[in-house]
Amino acid sequence: MSGAGARRVVQEACDCAIRMPGQPAPALPGLAAFMASAPPPAKAALPPAPAVPRRRRIWDLDGTFHCSIIGTCLSSDELRRLLRKLDLAPADATDHDLHGRGVGLAGRDDHRGKLLNKALDDRHAAPIHRFSAARDVEALRALWREALEAGDIPGAYWAVLTHPALDRVLMREAFGAVHMLSHLVGAANRADIRRLVAQDRELAEQRETIDRQRARLQELVEERTAAQEALAAQRLAQVAAPAPSPPPVAELQRRLEAAEQRAAALEERRAEAEAAALRAEDRAAAAEASAEAALARVAEAEASLALLAPETAALAAEAAALPGTVLYVGGRAHQVPALREGAARLGVALLHHDGGLEANGSQLPGLIGRAELVVFPVDCVSHEAALAVKRLCRAAGRPFRPLRSSGVTSFLAALAQPDGAVAPG
Structure with missing residues (x-):
């Protein structure tokens, strides 16, 4: 490139050069060579972002x-x-x-x-x-x-x-x-579903009754409208005619009054039916909510039953090291069968003592000697029975655990926890 060409390139590349009227921009002889030989600017290295723990995805x-x-x-x-x-x-x-x-x-x-x-x-x-x-x-x-x-x-x-x-x-x-x-929710679902079906049937019958009454009411309204229009036409004709005819007008008036009475009666019946339907809808909504909860429990039961497949048996067995025999002191008598069934599903034998309400308190030492773990619900056992259990467990070297409530959930959760037992001390 000639010297003039180089100066032209430099002048065109430099926009900040001061231009005087009638004079070319000053040339910068070394700028082009410097720009051609200068290395590209290095990008500043950003520090790595700290790893933020994220929630697991299902996969x-x-x-x-x-x-x-x-x-x-x-x-x-x-x-x-x-x-x-x-x-x-x-x-x-x-x-x-x-x-x-x-x-x-x-x-x-x-x-x-x-x-x-x-x-x-x-x-x-x-x-x-x-x-x-x-x-x-x-x-x-x-x-x-x-x-x-x-x-x-x-x-x-x-x-x-x-x-x-x-x-x-x-x-x-x-x-x-x-x-x-x-495993504990399947038996209660059938009654909820039957009750929901009955409520749906009752609601459907109420709606059919309301629809029929609305249709009949519409017919009566149309009849009354037709009678009013006919009466208005008759009155106009009477005004235009030199000699009105009272009998047709009286007949139309009688029909109009009868139609209005039937319409009022039907309207009252319709209001009563709608009120009954609203009550039925409220009952059906409550039953539907109960059934949805029951169906959710059924889905949980079906999912858990699927977990009993051979390929998942190893993980289920690994869930906890369960005791062979458990003594349950206190609680409510009607809950004992469910507690016993839940324990049996885990391969645990359940012994029960009511804490002295009916059973003899002298049986406690022997039962504690047979059990590997003793549990008692703090909300459904006497203070004296709880103290006796703790004292006898410490003396016999048996672990015990107080439960927060007498429900089956607290009992099963205590069995499923690896650290569920409290060593005597």
Whole structure:
């Protein structure tokens, strides 16, 4: 390139040169060479961002948990709506078919699996927000046990399994609690479903009655309107005619009054029927809510039954080292069969003493000697019986554990906890 060309390039590249009227911009001979030889500016290295623990996605969890999550944390209707969006819900598919498809999606890290994970997050946003306050596993365990005691299982189960602070011990505890609770809810569901069906039938009959009465009322209104129009036309004709005819007018007036009386009576009957229908709708809504809760418990039971498959037996056995014989002191007599059945499902033999209400207190030492663990509910045992249990357990070297309530949930949770027993001291 010639010297003039180089000067022209430099002048065109430098916009900050001062230009005088009628004079060319001053040339900078060394600028072009400097710019050509200068290395490109180095980019400043940014420090790596600190790793922030995130919640687990459903595909991050072991496949053993997918069945219980789908069955417990999503209702059948919610799962069906989601699978319809994905064209995976045929019209003839049963709830069990849809449950299997949902479990299959749970292990996929793709668009469909992400939609399933988002549906669970949206459905249980409130429990997830509440559990996010836990900064360590102990705080997380406290929130989980509080939700378990209150019966708020689905959202808490999803929130605790996906929490970053979850460890394997708490994972087994949550899994075992959901597994055991599912066995206790099946028998109560049939009566709820029958009651809901009866309420739906009654509501349908009330609605049919209201529809018939509304149709009849509409006919009477039309008859009255026609009579009024005819009466108005007759009166106009009478005004125009030189000699009015009273008999037709009187007849129309009589028909109008009769129609108005029938309409008033039917309106009163309609109001009574609508009030009865509203009461029936309230009963049906209450029954439907009860049935939805029952169906949710059925879904939890079905999911937990699926967890008894051979490939999950090892994890269920690993959930806790259970005692062979447990003595239950106190409690309510009508709850003893359920306690005994729940213990039997875990392979535990249950001994019971009512704390001295009817049974002889002298039997306590012998029963404590036979038991590997002694439990008693603090809300349903006398102070004297509780003190006697502690004293006899310390003397016999038997572990004991006070329960927060006399419910089956507290009892099973105590058995499922690895550290459930309190050593005598």
